[in-house]
Amino acid sequence: MDGAPTTLLDISGLSVEFSGGGRTARVLNDVALTVAANETLGIVGESGCGKSMTALAILRLVPSPPGRITGGRIVFGGEDLLQAPEQRLRDVRGHRIGMIFQEPMTSLNPVLTIGDQLSETLIKHLKLDARAARARSIELLKAVGIPAPERRVDEYPHQLSGGMRQRVMIAMAxxxxxxxxxxxxxxxALDVTVQAQIFELLRELRARSGMGLILITHDMGVIAEMTDRVAVMYGGRVVEEAPTADILSAPAHPYTRGLIACVPDLDAEEDSGADLLEIAGMVPSVWDLPKGCPFADRCAEAMPRCVAEMPPTSVLSAGHRVACWLQEGTGP
Ligand code: SF4
Incomplete structure (x- = not known):
């Protein structure tokens, strides 16, 4: 791309709380992220670190109650989605921001044909008539690599394999x-070969359309393959963010080093954590987050200060920031 990339999404200070039983849990805490056009941002971390909640918050789909967005800005195309009326959000969701979930069977309607489900979105958002929507549905199925799209368009989700269903979800998105x-x-939910095909498809679609892509995963191998930049989340916070090449060659946060060491093929690029096969211990419950660094009870390098105080964010180099006491004052 020529010139500075266009920022599509700019999230700052995003915080989400859940309440229940007289208690409050801070599930996202001061999250800041940006995504540019034609860029893939990876969000990586174990289950319960806040990745999916960040995606739901972007679309204003945090279940409420018990959840509540308590602060921040989510600026998309110059508009703060946190201030937008519901009517406006309905236009943004599925039209200007597409979403693909983990398990297509729970997102597809089992009693409607693939064509009906694709057409529904096209009629709603693009105001196509039924005939044009069907023709466009067939084109979309073809674009995502579904063979015999003229026949598949009239089939039901259960007639397709898991990989084909995920392709349909991508076509809808x-x-x-x-x-x-x-x-x-x-x-x-897909086997390794189909996984590779789906990632290749996403890569192609992004290159062809110039859209921005946020890829949420627990797998650093996927991050290495697919992304331009990566945000590592832990305990509802972004604990490290950098261009992917920088994270892989010089991870600064002990949690990032642990995630990298969990991927055998990436060990060669990572020195200090190379003997870690998995990260010992458990992700802390959002209902029981510590006062200091959320990673402290799993971190081999924890110091007394880590338990007592939340580490500040340090900027290590252009676009590389980390929240860890070990890195305090080490930036340029
Ligand atoms: S702040 Fe302390 S406990 Fe947290 S990751 Fe850094 S060294 Fe480990």
Whole structure:
């Protein structure tokens, strides 16, 4: 791309709380992220770190109650989605921002044909008539690599394999040519070969359309393959963010080093954590987050200060920031 990339999404200070039983849990805490057009941002972390909640918050789909967005800004295309009326959000969701979830069977309607489901979105957002929507549905199925799309368009979800269903979900998500696509663990339920095909498809679609892509995963191998930049989340916070090449060659946060060391093929690029096969211990419950660094009870390098105080964010180099006491004052 020529010139500075266009920022599509700019999230700052995003915080989400859940309440229940007289207690309050801070599930997202001061999250800041940006995504540019034609860029893939990876969000990585274990289950319960806040990745999927970030995606739901972007679309204002945090279940409420018990959840509540308590602060921040989510600026998309110059507009703060946190201030937008519900009517406006309905236009943004599925039209300007597409979303692919983990398990297509729970997102597809089992009693409607693939064509009906694709057409529904196209009729709603693009105001196509039924005939044009059907023709466009067939084109979309073809674009995502579904063989015999003229026949498949009249089939039901249960007649397709898991990989084909995920392709249908991708077709639905890109049907209105969104500027931003959010894919939350899009290949979790699929075998390795199909996973590779789906990632290749996402890469192609992004290159062809110039959309921004947010890829949510627990797998650093996927991050290495697919993303331009990565945000590592832990305990509802972004604990490290950098261009992917920088994170892989010089991870600064002990949690990031642990995630990298969990991927055998990436060990060669990572020195200090190379003997870690998995990260010992458990992700803390959002109901029981510590006062200091949320990673402290799993961190081999924890110091007394880590338990007592939340580490500030340090900027290590252009676009590389980390929240860890070890890195305090080490930036340029
Ligand atoms: S702040 Fe302390 S406990 Fe947290 S990751 Fe850094 S060294 Fe480990």
């Amino acid at each position: 890109i049907g209105c040519e969104p500027q931003l696509l959010i894919a939350d663990e899009p290949t979790t």
